[in-house]
Amino acid sequence: MTGTIPLQYFLIISTLMFFSGIFGFLTRKNLITMLMSIELILNSVNINFVAFNRYLYPDNLHGHFFILIVIAVAAAEAAVAIAIIINIYRNFRSIEVDKVDEMKF
Numbered sequence: 258m259t260g261t262i263p264l265q266y267f268l269i270i271s272t273l274m275f276f277s278g279i280f281g282f283l284t285r286k287n288l289i290t291m292l293m294s295i296e297l298i299l300n301s302v303n304i305n306f307v308a309f310n311r312y313l314y315p316d317n318l319h320g321h322f323f324i325l326i327v328i329a330v331a332a333a334e335a336a337v338a339i340a341i342i343i344n345i346y347r348n349f350r351s352i353e354v355d356k357v358d359e360m361k362f
């Protein structure tokens with residue numbers, strides 16, 4: 258069997274991942290799970306880049322280059338977010354969003 262997976266399947270999986278990430282970000286109160294939800298959203302975007310690159314422009318690698326940029330931005334975002342979360346935990350002894358809301362400038 259030499260058939261390929263249709264583009265629609267990739268788009269359905271990517272859409273489910275994207276909205277799962279949105280749902281997790283909007284409903285969770287823990288900063289770590291919110292960060293994981295953001296990473297899920299970014300990975301769904303990566304699946305879209307690969308799928309569209311594979312089916313629309315199979316000879317180009319532009320989609321793969323965009324994925325490398327998204328991965329680099331996600332790594333930087335995760336590093337900064339974890340540093341902020343560690344600092345919040347040191348000050349408040351909790352990483353719940355409701356308790357962090359008490360911060361003053």
